[in-house]
Amino acid sequence: MLYRVIDRADVPSLVAALMERYEVVAPVRRGEKYVFAAVSDFDEIELDYPSTVASPKKYLMPAIQTLFEFDTAANDVTDYVDEVRLRVLFGVHACDINGIMNLNSVFNDARYPDPYYAAHRAATLIVGVSCMPSEHCFCNLMDSEEARPGYDLFLNAIGDKFLVSIGSVTAANILEAACDVREATDADRIAFRAATRARQEAFNPAIPDIQEIPMLMDAFHEDGFWDELGGRCLSCNACANVCPTCYCFDIRDTLDPGAKTGRRERVWDACTSPQFAMVAGGHNFRSAPAQRVRHRMYHKLNGFLATHDRSLCVGCGRCAVACKVDISPIEVLRFFERKGAEDAE
Structure with a gap:
């Protein structure tokens, strides 16, 4: 990996250079969020x-993504050409890069x-930025606190400078043209290590670090915890x-007024939806909410791991914030911690 240093004051120039060719999408404030x-x-x-x-x-x-359009009167189907923009996702945290x-x-x-x-x-460049964890973050427990591959540039904050990890030639050329780019010094590397330690120490210690999660998911598959x-x-x-x-999705046909024309669309779906596991004949093989919640957690913490050698959950903590009844992987980790304490008694 190639590392360079830029001043924090150079970042606006980098963004301006990216905007010359790309749409820039970045974190912005909306009220308190x-x-x-x-x-x-x-x-902004x-x-x-x-x-x-x-x-x-x-x-x-x-x-919502259109796949093709159809005309029933003319018995005609037209491939839909999606608008694909050259885009930069700017200021992405490591957990989200691992999610991608x-x-x-x-x-x-x-x-x-x-x-x-694809x-x-x-068409998308990714520029990451380092962060400090919030109270709901547990990416350190999911091995997602660092972005190794997956980005074009990654800005590691070290005081009034950034240690920049370079992941692509395209981004490197833009960086070189827009900023005063320098070699990293020993002092820069020391500052980076100090920032990394500070970040590690800032994670919420109340979120338990549970080992052997896949084994525990199997061992407590029938526990009454899932019913609770x-x-x-x-099911929201x-x-x-x-x-x-x-990444689950459904396919639906949407008709225009008059029911002569329409489009086939791909829409986001979720395994927590009561209709998700409904099959032909009206049978629902996960009809109970407990089955759906357990399936979601099992896939996030175990099922994906078996196929791709890493957890699907990246520990961003968003679901813990969004859920109105406090259901999240954090609750599952705490359940395993309680079980471990019971076994130790």
């Missing part, structure tokens, strides 16, 4: 944000490549809507 949105000026960007309400996933996998890497594993699978996702991803969670679940899908790694 933060969201990813397209910006036209650096002054909030780089020192704790977390956004939702991840930048929607720019790679839109919530998980989406890449699903949608760029060589066996079943998804052309819609087109958006190929299911009894609280509202807020957790899936804010999650950076939920």
Whole structure:
């Protein structure tokens, strides 16, 4: 990996250079919260944000995406050409970069490549930025607190400078042209190590570090804990809507007024939805809320791991904030901690 140093004061120049060719999407403030949105000026960007309400996933996998259009009267189908913009996701935290890497594993699978996702991803540069964890963050427990691959530039804050990790030639050329780029000194590397230690020490110690999560998910698969969670679940899908790694979708046909023309659309779906597991004949093989909540947690913490050798959950903590009844992977980790304490008695 190539490392360079720039002054914090150079970042507006970097953003301006990116805007010459790309749409720049970055964290902006909305009241007391933060969201990813397209910006036209650096002054709109909030780089020192704790977390956004939702991840930048929607720019790679839109919530509603037209696949083709049809005309029933003419018996005609027309391929829909999606608008794919050259775009920069700027100011992305490491957990979200790891979330995008998980989406890449699903949608760029060589066996079943998804052309819609691939087109958006190929047109997108990712510029990450370091952060300090909020009370709900547990990316350190999910091995997602650092972004190793998956970015074009990553800005590591070291006082009034950034240690920049360079991941692509395209981004490196833009950085070199826009900023006063320097070699990292020993002092810069020491400052980076100090910042890394400070970040590690800032994680919420009340969130338990549980080892052997996959084994525990299997061992307590039938525990009454899941019935208790299911009894609280509202099936609102807020957790899936804010999650950076939920990738399930449904296909629907939407008719225009007159029912002669319409379009086939791909829309976000979630395994917590009561209709998600409904199959032909009306059978629902996860009809109970407890089954749906357990399935979601199992997939996040175990199922994806078995196939891709890493957890699907990246520990961003958004679902813990979004859920009105306090259901999240954090609650599952605390359940395992309680079970461990009971066994030790």
